[in-house]
Amino acid sequence: MKTFIASLVFALLSISLLAQSPVTLKLNLEKGRVYKVKSTSKQAIQQTANGQQYAIDVLSNTVFSFRVLKQENDVMDISFKLDTIASKISSPMFSRETNSTKPGTEPLEKIMNKMSTYNIVAKISTAGKFLQFVNLGKYTDSILFVLDSVPASKRDDARKQAIALLKESAIKSMIEPIFSYLPEKPVNIGDTWETSYFNVSATLSILLLNTHKLEGIENNLARVSGTSEAESMPSTDPAAKMTQELKGTSTFDSTIDLITGLSIRNKSKSHFEGVTKMMNGTTEMVMPMKIDGDTETVISK
Amino acid sequence: MIRKLLVVLMCLTALSANARQVITGSLTDKETQKPVENASVELVLLPDSSTVELANSSSEGLFILYKADTTRTYCLRVKHLVYKTLVMPLAKKKSSINNVGTITLEPNTFNLKEIVVNGSKVTVTELGDRTVYGIPDGFKKSSSDGLDVLRKVPAVQVDYLNEDITVNGKTNIRIEVDGVTRDKGYLKRLHPTQISKMEIITSPSGKYDADVDAVINVITNPAMRYGLKGSAYAGYFPFSTRSQMGMMNGSLDYGFEKISYYISANGILQDIGINSTMKRVAGTTNINQHSDIGMKVGMGNVNVGLIYDPDELNDINLNIAYNNMSNRSEVDAWNYNLTNNIRSIFRNQNNSNNKNDGLNTSLFYKHKFKKDTQHGLEAELKYYNSLNNNTTNNFRNVYYNPLDTSEVSSGPWLEELTNTRVRTLSGQTNYTLPFDSVYFFNTGISGNYNHYRTDNTSPLTQAADMDYRDLRLGGYAELSRNFKKGSIKAGSRFETSHITINSAESGNYFSPLPYANATWKLNDNHNFKVAYSRRVIRPSSAQLNPFVSVVDSQTISRGNINLKPAYRDNFQFTYNLKLGIKKVTLNISPQLFYEYKTGLIQNIISRNSQTGVFENVPTNISNGYETGSALSVNSQIGKVLFNSNFRYMFYHIDKYLDQINATNRQSWNWNSFVMFPLPHDFQFMSVFNFSGPVLDGQTETKSSPFYMLGGGKQFKGNHTLRLFFFNPFLGKFFDSKSTIRNNTVYQQSDYYLKSNLSFMLMYAYSFKLGKTIEKEKHNVEQQLQDNIIKMPISL
Numbered sequence A: 001m002k003t004f005i006a007s008l009v010f011a012l013l014s015i016s017l018l019a020q021s022p023v024t025l026k027l028n029l030e031k032g033r034v035y036k037v038k039s040t041s042k043q044a045i046q047q048t049a050n051g052q053q054y055a056i057d058v059l060s061n062t063v064f065s066f067r068v069l070k071q072e073n074d075v076m077d078i079s080f081k082l083d084t085i086a087s088k089i090s091s092p093m094f095s096r097e098t099n100s101t102k103p104g105t106e107p108l109e110k111i112m113n114k115m116s117t118y119n120i121v122a123k124i125s126t127a128g129k130f131l132q133f134v135n136l137g138k139y140t141d142s143i144l145f146v147l148d149s150v151p152a153s154k155r156d157d158a159r160k161q162a163i164a165l166l167k168e169s170a171i172k173s174m175i176e177p178i179f180s181y182l183p184e185k186p187v188n189i190g191d192t193w194e195t196s197y198f199n200v201s202a203t204l205s206i207l208l209l210n211t212h213k214l215e216g217i218e219n220n221l222a223r224v225s226g227t228s229e230a231e232s233m234p235s236t237d238p239a240a241k242m243t244q245e246l247k248g249t250s251t252f253d254s255t256i257d258l259i260t261g262l263s264i265r266n267k268s269k270s271h272f273e274g275v276t277k278m279m280n281g282t283t284e285m286v287m288p289m290k291i292d293g294d295t296e297t298v299i300s301k
Numbered sequence B: 001m002i003r004k005l006l007v008v009l010m011c012l013t014a015l016s017a018n019a020r021q022v023i024t025g026s027l028t029d030k031e032t033q034k035p036v037e038n039a040s041v042e043l044v045l046l047p048d049s050s051t052v053e054l055a056n057s058s059s060e061g062l063f064i065l066y067k068a069d070t071t072r073t074y075c076l077r078v079k080h081l082v083y084k085t086l087v088m089p090l091a092k093k094k095s096s097i098n099n100v101g102t103i104t105l106e107p108n109t110f111n112l113k114e115i116v117v118n119g120s121k122v123t124v125t126e127l128g129d130r131t132v133y134g135i136p137d138g139f140k141k142s143s144s145d146g147l148d149v150l151r152k153v154p155a156v157q158v159d160y161l162n163e164d165i166t167v168n169g170k171t172n173i174r175i176e177v178d179g180v181t182r183d184k185g186y187l188k189r190l191h192p193t194q195i196s197k198m199e200i201i202t203s204p205s206g207k208y209d210a211d212v213d214a215v216i217n218v219i220t221n222p223a224m225r226y227g228l229k230g231s232a233y234a235g236y237f238p239f240s241t242r243s244q245m246g247m248m249n250g251s252l253d254y255g256f257e258k259i260s261y262y263i264s265a266n267g268i269l270q271d272i273g274i275n276s277t278m279k280r281v282a283g284t285t286n287i288n289q290h291s292d293i294g295m296k297v298g299m300g301n302v303n304v305g306l307i308y309d310p311d312e313l314n315d316i317n318l319n320i321a322y323n324n325m326s327n328r329s330e331v332d333a334w335n336y337n338l339t340n341n342i343r344s345i346f347r348n349q350n351n352s353n354n355k356n357d358g359l360n361t362s363l364f365y366k367h368k369f370k371k372d373t374q375h376g377l378e379a380e381l382k383y384y385n386s387l388n389n390n391t392t393n394n395f396r397n398v399y400y401n402p403l404d405t406s407e408v409s410s411g412p413w414l415e416e417l418t419n420t421r422v423r424t425l426s427g428q429t430n431y432t433l434p435f436d437s438v439y440f441f442n443t444g445i446s447g448n449y450n451h452y453r454t455d456n457t458s459p460l461t462q463a464a465d466m467d468y469r470d471l472r473l474g475g476y477a478e479l480s481r482n483f484k485k486g487s488i489k490a491g492s493r494f495e496t497s498h499i500t501i502n503s504a505e506s507g508n509y510f511s512p513l514p515y516a517n518a519t520w521k522l523n524d525n526h527n528f529k530v531a532y533s534r535r536v537i538r539p540s541s542a543q544l545n546p547f548v549s550v551v552d553s554q555t556i557s558r559g560n561i562n563l564k565p566a567y568r569d570n571f572q573f574t575y576n577l578k579l580g581i582k583k584v585t586l587n588i589s590p591q592l593f594y595e596y597k598t599g600l601i602q603n604i605i606s607r608n609s610q611t612g613v614f615e616n617v618p619t620n621i622s623n624g625y626e627t628g629s630a631l632s633v634n635s636q637i638g639k640v641l642f643n644s645n646f647r648y649m650f651y652h653i654d655k656y657l658d659q660i661n662a663t664n665r666q667s668w669n670w671n672s673f674v675m676f677p678l679p680h681d682f683q684f685m686s687v688f689n690f691s692g693p694v695l696d697g698q699t700e701t702k703s704s705p706f707y708m709l710g711g712g713k714q715f716k717g718n719h720t721l722r723l724f725f726f727n728p729f730l731g732k733f734f735d736s737k738s739t740i741r742n743n744t745v746y747q748q749s750d751y752y753l754k755s756n757l758s759f760m761l762m763y764a765y766s767f768k769l770g771k772t773i774e775k776e777k778h779n780v781e782q783q784l785q786d787n788i789i790k791m792p793i794s795l
Helices: A002-020 A107-115 A136-149 A152-166 A168-179 B002-017 B112-117 B137-141 B146-150 B184-189 B770-790
Strands: A034-049 A052-072 A075-090 A095-099 A119-125 A130-133 A192-200 A205-218 A221-232 A242-257 A263-280 A283-300 B020-029 B040-046 B050-056 B062-069 B073-080 B083-089 B097-105 B123-126 B131-134 B156-158 B165-167 B173-177 B180-182 B195-201 B214-220 B227-238 B244-255 B259-282 B285-311 B314-339 B342-368 B376-400 B407-410 B414-435 B439-457 B466-483 B486-501 B504-523 B526-537 B548-552 B555-558 B566-581 B584-598 B601-607 B614-620 B624-637 B640-653 B663-678 B682-691 B694-696 B699-703 B706-715 B719-726 B732-741 B746-754 B758-769
Touching: A052 A168, A075 A107, A095 A107, A107 A136, A107 A152, A119 A136, A119 A168, A130 A168, A136 A152, A136 A168, A152 A168, A168 A192, A192 B020, A205 B020, A221 A263, A242 A283, B020 B073, B040 B062, B050 B062, B073 B097, B083 B097, B123 B566, B123 B584, B137 B663, B146 B156, B146 B184, B146 B195, B146 B214, B165 B173, B165 B214, B173 B184, B180 B314, B180 B342, B180 B376, B184 B244, B184 B259, B184 B285, B184 B314, B601 B699, B663 B694, B706 B758
Parallel strands: B020 B097, B173 B214, B555 B614
Antiparallel strands: A034 A052, A034 A283, A052 A075, A075 A095, A075 A119, A119 A130, A192 A205, A205 A221, A221 A242, A242 A263, A263 A283, B020 B062, B040 B050, B040 B073, B073 B083, B123 B131, B131 B195, B156 B165, B173 B180, B195 B214, B227 B244, B227 B758, B244 B259, B259 B285, B259 B746, B285 B314, B314 B342, B342 B376, B376 B407, B376 B414, B414 B439, B439 B466, B466 B486, B486 B504, B504 B526, B526 B566, B548 B555, B566 B584, B584 B624, B601 B614, B624 B640, B640 B663, B663 B682, B682 B706, B694 B699, B699 B732, B706 B719, B719 B758, B732 B746
């Protein structure tokens, strides 16, 4: 009896110790396997111009696929393909729909289509850190060939758009958030950790400071909640005709697969407030804006 | 209990103040304005200089560092193989994003071939108004302080006896450290490793007072600012059993992230025996004089101050300097006269005490309107007040029988007194406006008020006092333009001076002083420079002081209250050639120059027809010019550093009344420096200074050569011992022979120190205390390594 009780106590202690042992969240991806990232985002934008309010709805769907080409120590070469970048903008003044899977007629559509055609390879650490691109020059050069098919009258503008879309920071900010949620050290339930990255588009750079909390672990799945504080960076381009200044927060819940380290599902709600500034000659027009967004991202094998 | 609560509250406050921060910015090439990719950007925590995070710049030149903390102070260190390493402090910000904006990197303009071929750290860069000398590690290791480093720069001479600085033979030199006016004492406080570059400005712009002959601007290494540093040295310098000299220097400074404090003191003690001979022939009078002069000299300097950089846009410097100089001389001069075939012997004994000290306070403020441009404003205010400035001169003559040299009679001891009070207040403000990134407009105003009050007392002559007041107002405006292959600058300074001497207006002067310079860079190895400037030579207060001073039984000297400023128009044409062949790097700069002088101030000796006494008076004589050529070599041959500056001058002075005939003279000087490392941390060093005759009015002076050779050893723990031998094969030291010729007098005199075996033994020690300093030391060493990697740097 004594032996049984002692064994029971030891077993309980072991279980509780196991429960308390920190978990290491690292990427452990299968070489050659294709993973799909699907992201759906709805944004309701309220903009005020000349005292009048306008509502703009933006719906975007993005599908990426990626696969590990090779791994040396803790660094992987991952090939990304931006399968679909689709967006639909609805406003009282105009509606526009773009889809990169279609060849398109406008220069921007052609560029987006080419972006969906080629693969870009980046070095990513197993801790989820973006290190560098491997073939950025080749990738952008391949896409820029499409400008030959753009009429000469539109080519200069198209080149500017292409360069803005294909700049390293813009492409990096499409890839970096996919893995930028992992802690640097092993974590226990209840622990928090911080991550940050920049989200760069043609006219706006937003810094996201994220705080993650490990809520629980169940069936090899980690539940993580968190908040993000986001703030736009002041524009450094003195010639920019349009700049945006935004600040806001978001909350998110995500599920991390402990085997692969991937965030297989992430749901977030965000609220931003700020202004859009437009230069018209020497006069500046300031338009206040509010953005409420819902985003869901799913990664599947 | 309340105390505990307070502690907890303070901790909570501290915790809440701490927040993460992202630092970002972009790097661009200074010349092409294109983004710089793959530069390593280090986030360095201050003051311990530890690296917090390292990032590479992207193809857009962007870098992002995520691990900063709003409560801490950092600097960024940006490194790239083809750019100069940049260390910049970061202004503290409370926001989560600290966007430092665009950082421009200055390329090392060399190609890969040069990297392979050259291995030198010797750099010389010709800019419009200045020559910039990079200070190689070898110079630093063989120097005891900043002034000693300056000795190794071509075109600069620093006298080993009095530490007088001359540039190309000119004496009115302004010293700046990082653009702030300083004195020699401040230079001596700088540890050699703090010095990065030396700029020698031989054609000063309108920013500087019109009588400044040249400017030396020492550029320090900003990385050396942090932490506690100190250095000290002591040297002993015997010339003979009669003459010796000792020197000591100590400095201490402590730098925080925004402010650094310093204190330094140095002193020189001299006990010197000077021998002098003089032979004068004037009509039927011949004099042979043999003098024995014993001099005891003490010089001291204390500098205290602070440098405050609240942020990257503002810079404040406060400095208080105390300078002291005292000397006591005992002259015993035997005079053997022959007048109309009658012999006489008399002995002149003269004991003189001279003391002067003063306090110089200066405040400098610099503001940049934008960190990435040169748009800025600087202001400087200086006040000098002499504390104790007097000379006492006791003298008498003793007469002897020329047959048996027995004493016949002796005159009473007489006393001359001079007491001078000096007060000067000066201020200057400069404004720089860049536009279109190629044009720069500079303007500034300055004001100087000088007041000299000299009380003279003499038992022999009516001793006139002098009350000299001088109010000078000046201003300048200049425009410069940078081209891809050079630059051009033109401007003018305007000065108006109002001088009052003994309540009488002596003169009001208005002087337009134009200047211009241009550089043209043919390629990285060939550079041409042409410069013109008009400068003023103002009479000194000693030259103006009408006090009559007895030189010897037949000669008096006095100042000239009626002296007017002289002007000189200087033209320079310089070609700079850089050569790199295997392990040899040569920077060769031949120069042609021409200087026209109007109303030269020179000493004239004439015989007073009434008293028969010779009078030595500074006078505005006629005009003249100086022309010639110079060759400056700055080189590294393997491990040997060799600098040389040879200057050939041709002087012409127009005829002046019946005192000076139209005169043509040739002269030259050659200064050189050689240094190379020896095994076991020994170093060999040698200095040669040879000068030709110098003409001042009727006086031609020839100085003996100065040469020095020796070496040093650096021991572990920053201890250094140096031993140098001076003029080892000459019996005379600092020998100066003067000849005066005019239609009434021929005089030849010779002053020298007897030298048996002159050597200097010096011990130097520098220290850096504490953990902070150890890391700082690493930081500096790292920078030195960086320089090695990037060599050769063509600025």
